Amino acid sequence: MGYAETYKSWQDDPEGFWMAQAGAIDWDQPPSKALFDEAAPLYEWFKDARVNTCWNALDRHVEAGRGAQTAIIYDSPVTDTKQHISYAEMRDRVALMAGALATRGIVSGDRVIIYMPMVPEAIVAMLACARIGAVHSVVFGGFAANELAVRIDDATPKAIIAGSCGIEPGRVVEYKPLLDGAIEQASHKPEFCVIFQREQCVAELVEGRDVDWHAAQDGVAPAGCVPVSGDHPAYILYTSGTTGAPKGVVRPTAGHLVALNWTMKNIYNVNPGDVFWAASDVGWVVGHSYICYAPLVAGNTTVVFEGKPVGTPDAGTFWRVMAEHRVASFFTAPTAFRAVKRVDPKGDFLEKYDLSALRAIYLAGERADPDTIEWIANLTGKPVYDHWWQTETGYTIAGNPAGLEALPVKIGSPTVPMPGYDVQILGDDGHPLPAGELGAIAIKLPLPPGTLPTLWNAEARFRSSYLTAFPGYYETGDAGMKDEDGYLWIMARTDDVINVAGHRLSTGAMEEVLAGHPDVAECAVIGVADALKGQLPMGFLCLSNGVNRPHEEIVAEVIQRVRDQIGPVAAFKLALVVERLPKTRSGKILRATMAAIADGRDYKMPATIDDPAILDELTEAMKAIGYPQG
């Protein structure tokens, strides 16, 4: 069956479609039906099933005689390490870690925060939680202690599993002081922490609270897989919203297994035993779905890569990893390729490597600019597929289902909606717009299996953030259009979320940090276009009356504040002091107009602007720091 027939088969019988896909999962108790809609507009899938994620990711492959197959290839140019770990060995390592957690009192439903770099132990920790029904919440290493503290207070974990450090080019990032600082700041305290010591930096353990990764496993019995109900949260993953408080996206166990398994063949076109590589980080949704869960559930070999596209040691690293490990499908964010292109525009490094195993390259996480897509396609001669999704969905909303049927690529479009997703472009009044018209992108409810059923501890926020603007639909937060062929075009966010190097960040959260500076009376943060990272945050500060310190000092202080309170990943390095901010007569800051000025785009003078002269002042101030660029 090709794409059109498959999509239609889903449209004709959505529940039948997903029940058929559920056949690929090993159930302890199979679901009696697919959709549970009693609490609409909240929906659940396969709720009455019982299942274990770790069994499906590891044990069942071992039982099927494939224990010797490599589950994980760890390739770490920053530590000069390469390891192959088989499915049997992963199962044993995970069972032991799960035993260690269980021995210390972790039971099904308990939360465990994982704060680890890109090492196989991060995957071991995630699957160990899954094995005993504990709900993990992985926090990206580039976040500061404060962000970790916020997540500790929201998820109230019984335990935290952390690495002693991460390795960034040129520096070792000590995680332990960040962890200790976060626990000190948080009101909730974990009962214990498991620390994975790395030789690059051995952390000091807190007596009575911290236990060494290996010591924790000494003499414990390996734990078996604990079946959980279909709606049991597999994990919580925090992502940026409009305010500083991150949203805890809940991933339901059964739907997650069914849907992710479907994507590996149908979208990424890989079979059991094929090598799949997503160059992301376990702290992001791409890392959850496509470094850890989906490739393992589908019986692939997954690559855990600890490095950067450039500088570790050079711009040929991606090609080297693809060639050396015979990667069949590769997935990363466009920004990673922009970094490679900037250093090696002619692709000289590629000449050294054999990419004959590679079938296609997949891009997501941010808008894929046509230049980058064409550059990759011309250089490699491989198909380059853009696909669009978000933390909330956990897998592709719109993509090119190469394993079903490779559809013609239209550069700039992530192609078409996947089965499960009825994507509509809505006008302000909530009515679907015709082809070619720009509107809010919404998905008709119910969302398919594996997508978020709610936000952790925040059902009201779930409803107000996603279900209220357009009743009967899920609001994606993206704007765009569909063309005559049904292809989607994703143009912009409709909220204050920006995308920096494929990382989703909240300008609202940064504004909260700037506003906390004692000299700042008012502020705004916008996303400005950046040739490498897609967008960068830029902050505008209005100072309190009577403050007459040098502006550079205040700017340096707010930059440091964002680094300390949100983290280096925010890449907040642009800030300027201005007299006034442009506002509507009702007092709303005109952020979109400010962003247009910074990017040198044409803009329409907002009809409701209070004082148009402020825009001229702002244009001058931005010029002084080199914006618009080029």
Ligand code: COA
């Ligand atoms: N732990 C600690 N610090 C981290 C970190 C981590 N796991 N990841 C990033 N940082 C730091 C970086 O060292 C950098 O610090 P600096 O300000 O001192 O230089 C800062 O956070 C910003 O990091 P990043 O956005 O990664 O920028 P970069 O300049 O180091 O690298 C790219 C740019 C394009 C090479 C890089 O962003 C990249 O590889 N992106 C791939 C995209 C990706 O993985 N997306 C995930 C979703 S698919």
Ligand code: AMP
């Ligand atoms: P995240 O939740 O971090 O995965 O970020 C999701 C957001 O990133 C989406 O809502 C979009 O705004 C953006 N995004 C992801 N993939 C794409 C894509 N292929 N094209 C355009 N924007 C994308």
